[in-house]
Amino acid sequence: MNFQEKFVRNVRLYFREVGEKWLEELPTLLEYCEGKWGLTMKNPYELSINYVAPAIRSDGSEVVVKIGLPGVEFNYEHDALIMLDSSGVVRLIDADRDHGVLILEKVSPGTMLAELEKEDKVCQIASEVMKGLITPASEGMNLPSTKDREAELALICKDHPNQFGPFLTQTLKRALAVFTYMNKTMVDPKLLHGDFHHYNVLSNGHESWIAIDPKGLIGEVEYDLIQFLMNCLPKDGVFEVIESRVEKFTKELDLDLHRLLLWGYAHSVLSSVWTVDEKTGDYNKVFSQCPAIFEKLYQKEFQHTIVDFLEKRVP
Ligand SMILES: Nc1ncnc2c1ncn2[C@@H]1O[C@H](COP(=O)(O)OP(=O)(O)O)[C@@H](O)[C@H]1O
Ligand SMILES: [Mg+2]
Secondary structure, three states: OOOOHHHHHHHHHHHHHHHHHHHHHHHHHHHHHHHHHOEEEOOOOOOOOOEEEEEEEOOOOEEEEEEOOOOHHHHHHHHHHHHOOOOOEOOEEEEEOOOOEEEEEOOOOOOEHHHOOOHHHHHHHHHHHHHHHOEEOOOOOOOOEHHHHHHHHHHHHHHOOOEEOOEEHHHHHHHHHHHHHHHHOOOOOEEEOOOOOHHHEEEOOOOOEEEOOOOOEEEOHHHHOHHHHOOOOOOOOHHHHHHHHHHHHHHHOOOOHHHHHHHHHHHHHHHHHHOOOOOOOOOOHHHHHHHHHHHHHHHHHHOOOHHHHHOOOOO
């Protein structure tokens, strides 16, 4: 069976031997899904690290089958699909944790928000979808939080005492200090999507849009928007686009601008680091510009630097 080249490369890069084994088992898994749910699988979508394809049920209706590596991350996505406010996220039809399978409602026409061009419209849609997603966090939610993201960055700092990818360790440590401050002062954590961006928001027809692919994360709404701010940026004028997105979201969602920009700095460092390929040294060049942009925006808004704030040199 021939799988998409990029998909195979990504699975090997992220999951190494385990991923290789999973790729070998994938044809059998597809047959398993056809048998268990009485489906006919169709050609997959453009894939990254999960196998996602539409399928036809015996009654002729369509669903989407998402197959991932079984394990904690798969389980978090499954839990998030159950717990997130149903008005913002795709409907889960069934799941099989042992085999890493989700059966989802097919979103039609399924146009990705990334395919729309007008920034104003895109931000307005994203704000509406985000409003529908916001879910109060409760005690029993066994999901990772932004404290786990902080711990992840702490480990990266420890393992890379000089530099990692595009950043000197000084920058990594500054981002870590922001994570620590933000987590300590968090007042109203929510259940978040965890990977909210233009490729995970699809058109459901009739001007209605919905999120797919939640990772499940406990934290502040301001945090959940950063990945969106960093995606689908133009070649030139990146600063201005991020500035205008920040302004729109802050207004639409009644956000705390100070916290949004601090999360912007901290998360953009972490998510740039996620893209570093240690073998080749490659990393996402657009993402890696973002920490400096959030720093500049912060300074423009508050007339002092993030370092001044962290070191309590501001009034
Ligand atoms: N429920 C769905 N309805 C329609 N298309 C979907 C659905 N779920 C996923 N897709 C398509 O499959 C692609 C990959 O799915 P996604 O869940 O985002 O996987 P990944 O976790 O690998 O990013 C999406 O970008 C979208 O085009
Ligand atoms: Mg996705």
